[in-house]
Amino acid sequence: MSSQPLVWFDIGSLSDIPVRGARRVDIEGDTVAIFRTASDDVYAISDRCPHQGGPLSQGIVHGDCVTCPLHNWVISLKDGSAQGADQGQTRHYPLKMEDDRLKLGLESCAVQESVSA
Ligand code: FES
16 A cells, blocks of 8 residues: 555445445446445445455455355455455455545545546
8 A cells, every 4th residue: 555645535324335235336447345244344345356356245244254255255344355265355445434424535646547537
C-alpha cells in the first residue's frame, strides 16, 4: 500500500447489507463486496476469489471469513487472505462508519484515474 491520502465514498448504510451476506459496489474499475457478519462487523474486499476469481459476495459468511462458492476456499474478510493451506490474497479496502453511513476509502490518485477514464 502506498501512502496516498484516502478519499472516502459513501456506499450506503449498514441496513443495506443482509446479515451474514454481502452487497456489491462497482468502484475504481473493481467490483467490491461489502460483507456484514452476524455480529454486525463490516468489511470490504474485492469480489474476486484469489483462487480463480469466484464471486465471493455469493459465498457463505462465517465468523470473519467467507467460503468461496466455487471451490470452497476460505477467505478472511479482515484482509482478503486465503486461510489454511491455500495461498493468495484478494484486495482489501478500508471501510469506516460515519453518522450511520458506510464509507469506502480509496487512494485519491486512483479515484482521479477512474474519473478521467
Ligand atoms: S475460485 Fe474461489 S475457491 Fe476456486
